[in-house]
Amino acid sequence: MTIKEVGRQAKETKAVLATAKTAVKNEALIKIADFLVRDIRYIINENKKDIDAAKENKMAESLIDRLMLNEKRINDMAEGAREIAKAQDPVGRILSGNTLKNGLKLQKVAAPLGVIAVIYEARPNVTADAAALCLKSGNAVILRGGKEAVNSNKAIVSVMKEAVKNAGLPAEVIGFIEDTSRESATELMRLNEYVDVLIPRGGAGLIKSCVENATVPVIETGTGNCHIFVDESADTDMAVKVIVNAKTTRVSVCNSCESLVIHKNILEKALLPIADALKEKGVELRCDEEALKVLPNEKKATEEDFFTEYLDYIISIKTVSDIDEAIRHINKYGTGHSDAIITKSLDCANKFTSAVNSAAVYINASTRFTDGGEFGFGAEIGISTQKLHARGPLGLSELTSAKYVVHGDGQVRE
DSSP states (O other), X not given: OOHHHHHHHHHHTHHHHHTOOHHHHXXXXXXXXXXXXXXXXXXXXXXXXXXXXXXXXXXXXXXXXXXXXXXXXXXXXXXXXXXXXXXXXXXXXXXXXXXXXXXXXXXXXXXXXXXXXXXXXXXXXXXXXXXXXXXXXXXXEEEEOOGGGHHHHHHHHHHHHHHHHHTTSOGGGXXXXXXXXXXXXXXXXXXXXXXXXXXXXXXXXXXHHHHHHOSSOBOOBOOOOEEEEEOTTOOHHHHHHHHHHHHXXXXXXXXXXXXXXXXXXXXXXXXHHHHHHHHHTTXXXXXXXXXXXXXXXXXXXXXXXXXXXXXXXXXXXXXXXXXXXXXXXXXXXXXXXXXXXXXXXXXXXXXXXXXXXXXXXXXXXXXXXXXXXXXXXXXXXXXXXXXXXXXXXXXXXGGEEEEEEEEOSSOOOO
């Protein structure tokens, strides 16, 4: 099937989904969950083909971890669909309203975006998460995953299509592009006739390509060069705990810490215990000149290191003279995802959260919390690092737009 045909079929389901009752959408989500669990062995067997190919191609272990599916991860995908079924339907919510002087009753009502295209890389769980979120928010979805996960994605989509059809909705509400070539991605980015919005989810290269080449509207997501700034008033034990958590609990995700920024006045006191704790977890340290005076045996950082989202057991270390320099450094090298300050100073905390230009800013907490589930929103399709149309975790509400519904009794404009 051509990409245009997938787009045409998705567009034809827009009206069906936009008017679908909440109960019907929820039934489809429950069946998706049930069918994923029912076909768990089939999905794992297809995923094994992708894992074997990844190992043959010497893919990094951290990326193989992203690609790998097991019973727990598939059960988590199913549970995610069930949780989305339990969530409030975002479609039809009255966002605001008033009565005009001429008696017209004006309501701003949440409405689906329409057809959402999602281009993503080697995380097959995104296939299920994106489809479930789009379905509940009344959007048709076109999924285009990476070549690394093509067998896994095909298996998950086939299971979900069967489930959706079994619930009485058109199977075409979930579109899938099997072609993983660069040309297929570019064609999807320019499918203005059928696609209302594109959400890329992956590394810096993918997101840059979508932003630069797409002619359909793009919600930029995900690249996470996240920082933790240890202020001179910071509690050292807290800093160690937070940084180790942010860096090492799962290095391959976009909310993990990639760069430590530390005040020069606490360098001697705090850097050694932080470094020891990170090295115990196998983290490579790349230090600026000041940090090397405390850690002379570590690797020297280049400017490129400060720009890098490693997604690996590597962290850069930058020494600063004050909070203003820390903010400048983060805003220059960061990606607007998630950044944190460890401090006892309320003034510093307020200055940091006001001035750092990121979707999520933390005071004395790990950046690893930037996640729709952790924020209490439920599942999310990605983390938006831009300011239009949404910022931060893209949950159900963020996958809707709005329309104005106007009630009258014969009014005409003079």
